[in-house]
Amino acid sequence: xxxxxxxxxxxxxxxxxxxxxxxxxxxxxxxxxxxxxxxxxxxxxxxxxxxxxxxxxxxxxxxxxxxxxxxxxxxxxxxxxxxxxxxxxxxxxxxxxxxxxxxxxxxxxxxxxxxxxxxxxxxxxxxxxxxxxxxxxxxxxxxxxxxxxxxxxxxxxxxxxxxxxxxxxxxxxxxxxxxxxxxxxxxxxxxxxxxxxxxxxxxxxxxxxxxxxxxxxxxxxxxxxxxxxxxxxxxxxxxxxxxxxxxxxxxxxxxxxxxxxxxxxxxxxxxxxxxxxxxxxxxxxxxxxxxxxxxxxxxxxxxxxxxxxxxxxxxxxxxxxxxxxxxxxxxxxxxxxxxxxxxxxxxxxxxxxxxxxxxxxxxxxxxxxxxxxxxxxxxxxxxxxxxxxxxxxxx
Amino acid sequence: xxxxxxxxxxxxxxxxxxxxxxxxxxxxxxxxxxxxxxxxxxxxxxxxxxxxxxxxxxxxxxxxxxxxxxxxxxxxxxxxxxxxxxxxxxxxxxxxxxxxxxxxxxxxxxxxxxxxxxxxxxxxxxxxxxxxxxxxxxxxxxxxxxxxxxxxxxxxxxxxxxxxxxxxxxxxxxxxxxxxxxxxxxxxxxxxxxxxxxxxxxxxxxxxxxxxxxxxxxxxxxxxxxxxxxxxxxxxxxxxxxxxxxxxxxxxxxxxxxxxxxxxxxxxxxxxxxxxxxxxxxxxxxxxxxxxxxxxxxxxxxxxxxxxxxxxxxxxxxxxxxxxxxxxxxxxxxxxxxxxxxxxxxxxxxxxxxxxxxxxxxxxxxxxxxxxxxxxxxxxxxxxxxxxxxxxxxxxxxxxxxxxxxxxxxxxxxxxxxxxxxxxxxxxxxxxxxxxxxxxxxxxxxxxxxxxxxxxxxxxxxxxxxxxxxxxxxxxxxxxxxxxxxxxx
Numbered sequence: 100x101x102x103x104x105x106x107x108x109x110x111x112x113x114x115x116x117x118x119x120x121x122x123x124x125x126x127x128x129x130x131x132x133x134x135x136x137x138x139x140x141x142x143x144x145x146x147x148x149x150x151x152x153x154x155x156x157x158x159x160x161x162x163x164x165x166x167x168x169x170x171x172x173x174x175x176x177x178x179x180x181x182x183x184x185x186x187x188x189x190x191x192x193x194x195x196x197x198x199x200x201x202x203x204x205x206x207x208x209x210x211x212x213x214x215x216x217x218x219x220x221x222x223x224x225x226x227x228x229x230x231x232x233x234x235x236x237x238x239x240x241x242x243x244x245x246x247x248x249x250x251x252x253x254x255x256x257x258x259x260x261x262x263x264x265x266x267x268x269x270x271x272x273x274x275x276x277x278x279x280x281x282x283x284x285x286x287x288x289x290x291x292x293x294x295x296x297x298x299x300x301x302x303x304x305x306x307x308x309x310x311x312x313x314x315x316x317x318x319x320x321x322x323x324x325x326x327x328x329x330x331x332x333x334x335x336x337x338x339x340x341x342x343x344x345x346x347x348x349x350x351x352x353x354x355x356x357x358x359x360x361x362x363x364x365x366x367x368x369x370x371x372x373x374x375x376x377x378x379x380x381x382x383x384x385x386x387x388x389x390x391x392x393x394x395x396x397x398x399x400x401x402x403x404x405x406x407x408x409x410x411x412x413x414x415x416x417x418x419x420x421x422x423x424x425x426x427x428x429x430x431x432x433x434x435x436x437x438x439x440x441x442x443x444x445x446x447x448x449x450x451x452x453x454x455x456x457x458x459x460x461x462x463x464x465x466x467x468x469x470x471x472x473x474x475x476x477x478x479x480x481x482x483x484x485x486x487x488x489x490x491x492x493x494x
Numbered sequence: 495x496x497x498x499x500x501x502x503x504x505x506x507x508x509x510x511x512x513x514x515x516x517x518x519x520x521x522x523x524x525x526x527x528x529x530x531x532x533x534x535x536x537x538x539x540x541x542x543x544x545x546x547x548x549x550x551x552x553x554x555x556x557x558x559x560x561x562x563x564x565x566x567x568x569x570x571x572x573x574x575x576x577x578x579x580x581x582x583x584x585x586x587x588x589x590x591x592x593x594x595x596x597x598x599x600x601x602x603x604x605x606x607x608x609x610x611x612x613x614x615x616x617x618x619x620x621x622x623x624x625x626x627x628x629x630x631x632x633x634x635x636x637x638x639x640x641x642x643x644x645x646x647x648x649x650x651x652x653x654x655x656x657x658x659x660x661x662x663x664x665x666x667x668x669x670x671x672x673x674x675x676x677x678x679x680x681x682x683x684x685x686x687x688x689x690x691x692x693x694x695x696x697x698x699x700x701x702x703x704x705x706x707x708x709x710x711x712x713x714x715x716x717x718x719x720x721x722x723x724x725x726x727x728x729x730x731x732x733x734x735x736x737x738x739x740x741x742x743x744x745x746x747x748x749x750x751x752x753x754x755x756x757x758x759x760x761x762x763x764x765x766x767x768x769x770x771x772x773x774x775x776x777x778x779x780x781x782x783x784x785x786x787x788x789x790x791x792x793x794x795x796x797x798x799x800x801x802x803x804x805x806x807x808x809x810x811x812x813x814x815x816x817x818x819x820x821x822x823x824x825x826x827x828x829x830x831x832x833x834x835x836x837x838x839x840x841x842x843x844x845x846x847x848x849x850x851x852x853x854x855x856x857x858x859x860x861x862x863x864x865x866x867x868x869x870x871x872x873x874x875x876x877x878x879x880x881x882x883x884x885x886x887x888x889x890x891x892x893x894x895x896x897x898x899x900x901x902x903x904x905x906x907x908x909x910x911x912x913x914x915x916x917x918x919x920x921x922x923x924x925x926x927x928x929x930x931x932x933x934x935x936x937x938x939x940x941x942x943x944x945x946x947x948x949x950x951x952x953x954x955x956x957x958x959x960x961x962x963x964x965x966x967x968x969x970x971x972x973x974x975x976x977x978x979x980x981x982x983x
Binding site for chain 1: 644663691697708719732852
């Protein structure tokens with residue numbers, strides 16, 4: 100507004116009034132110079148030591164839940180801030196429960212939460228909002244623009260703060276029973292549940308050598324002491340590992356576009372499978388042919404059975420986007436060497452192409468146990484050795 | 495804290511914010527009048543000078559009626575042609591009646607005749623009406639934004655400065671200056687308040703929140719700060735330009751005005767409650783007394799005392815002023831009690847509510863922080879000045895070292911070009927064996943200044959100067975001895 104610099108004109112006025120000996124005019128010029136200087140100084144210092152922060156008690160939840168967001172503005176100096184406007188960018192999907200509080204912006208699916216403050220010296224003002232989680236995803240709150248000015252309303256100052264907070268909206272897991280998987284053996288091979296593995300890091304004793312034993316398992320000190328061949332006995336570890344492989348490609352070809360509803364459904368299915376598998380004692384991992392949200396890292400969650408593994412999996416699923424890094428068949432074959440041996444691979448896909456069937460078959464040939472959960476509208480052809488479950492998706 | 499405590503209906507939200515644009519518009523109209531009226535009165539002196547109050551009132555009606563009609567039409571979202579028609583009708587009425595009103599019936603001719611005869615008074619009045627009509631209409635239809643307020647404030651400021659200049663040239667010295675000073679200060683106050691309020695109205699126009707930070711307390715604070723800054727600016731401006739007489743005159747006018755207003759406000763309760771006080775005073779007078787007093791001739795036909803005046807007698811009722819005082823004391827106590835209770839309740843509510851403003855200062859923090867801020871400011875100032883002092887210090891140390899070399903040269907011990915200061919130090923120590931410590935001080939500090947990047951301080955300079963003073967005295971003695979020895983030889 101007052102971008103025009105007053106001072107040269109006021110100085111000219113002062114000199115003119117002194118030359119023409121109109122002293123009241125000179126007094127007015129001095130008054131204006133002083134007021135202008137005070138306004139400029141106030142405006143420049145208005146945003147100094149002004150802090151704006153968000154406080155979220157919980158940073159994740161399921162769609163339909165509400166979270167409390169506190170926004171705090173602080174003035175940590177003696178100079179008061181007569182007016183302060185804070186424009187906080189909030190995604191509409193996690194906006195306030197009262198949608199009218201969020202103003203429209205030029206960015207798609209983003210709104211502006213505008214708050215006005217008037218802060219005296221060393222004052223804090225807190226506002227509380229209730230956010231409604233509307234849609235699955237990982238959402239970034241911020242950045243923030245702070246605008247303030249002098250008490251005369253002449254000058255304005257602006258500061259952009261790159262302060263971000265993240266909100267995770269998990270996918271709502273489907274009811275596992277609704278998937279219609281076989282109740283006795285939902286993930287294909289029951290006999291895998293009894294399979295025992297040994298952890299070479301955990302030795303629990305020695306025993307006499309038998310011809311079928313591997314020569315590398317011989318315990319040489321014990322052999323020397325006893326005079327007979329002794330082999331190490333390792334701690335048995337039951338390893339029921341499952342890796343959920345999610346295909347985010349919802350159309351036969353990437354140039355066909357995407358089907359967001361199908362992707363939502365697939366993530367809900369993946370969440371349901373992960374939940375059930377963890378409950379059944381599996382170590383569950385997750386891979387997908389997309390990127391992690393707000394990162395360029397590959398989408399890969401190693402198998403685990405820790406208490407927070409479900410939250411980790413749901414967080415990853417929350418960040419699933421329509422961005423496809425490669426076709427699912429190539430992705431599977433590329434990732435297969437990194438997956439733990441003996442793990443059950445649950446392929447969740449909305450498209451069952453010939454290439455995918457071939458990839459599944461090749462995985463099977465390499466000794467993998469594969470379950471193909473297809474939500475394709477067309478019934479896919481059976482793949483030898485692969486458990487195929489077809490549940491066509493109807494939006 | 496549930497959402498219901500924060501969110502409210504849009505109607506409620508709008509209700510909280512509505513006063514700002516209206517007040518801003520009102521102040522902008524006042525700004526307009528504050529420069530148009532003096533100009534009109536100044537120019538109209540050539541014809542028929544109308545009284546100030548009358549001119550202001552008429553022009554205010556012109557401006558505000560155009561604004562209100564334009565604003566109303568805009569709010570009703572009527573067709574453009576209807577809006578223009580209504581405003582045109584208003585203009586026609588104003589053009590017919592306002593010049594007549596401004597002339598105050600002193601002119602024997604009508605407006606039409608005045609225009610036809612090119613009467614200066616009428617032409618001026620018509621021009622003023624046209625200007626104010628346009629300003630009011632555009633203000634009512636435009637979005638109230640800071641740029642608009644700033645533009646109007648700036649235009650008015652220029653006009654007022656020009657008015658002051660012309661007025662100074664036209665009027666005799668001392669007649670207009672005092673009024674100008676007051677007018678300019680008032681213009682600054684109202685204009686800046688209008689700009690501030692417009693900005694607040696603009697930034698809060700689309701915001702929906704229940705708590706309005708720009709409440710009455712905020713407005714009072716802004717007015718206070720604005721008044722203070724303008725007063726200080728006026729004081730400094732008048733003192734710097736030798737216009738203290740104007741300032742004193744203006745201050746006396748303001749003080750007189752404030753005194754009158756204050757007295758009026760103080761007496762307002764008495765005026766308002768006079769109908770209550772009078773019967774109460776009568777009732778108090780009629781209270782039974784312990785000792786009967788002889789009947790007075792002053793008693794009226796009903797046995798009652800006349801209302802006023804009344805002589806105070808020993809053992810009789812309290813004099814009326816004392817009775818009024820008692821009544822006011824009781825009223826004041828009641829008001830104080832209610833105020834304290836309300837304040838206590840509000841403070842309790844403020845503690846319970848999790849949102850809203852709160853002070854970051856605890857007891858004793860303010861003084862500590864003020865001290866800290868002052869200290870920081872001084873340190874910042876020193877930091878800013880230090881880089882300027884550093885070169886001076888460095889120059890002084892280097893200068894002393896050059897003087898030391900000069901002295902050595904005079905004492906037949908020049909420094910070879912190939913010798914570094916540290917290599918030359920033992921040679922100097924041979925010349926001044928008693929001043930080895932001083933020589934080391936000068937050489938070391940010279941090295942720091944010349945080759946090092948260490949910050950030098952004022953204390954370093956003082957040490958070098960003290961050392962140099964001692965060496966210089968010693969050198970002078972040596973030179974005298976050398977001269978004496980030369981003379982003897």
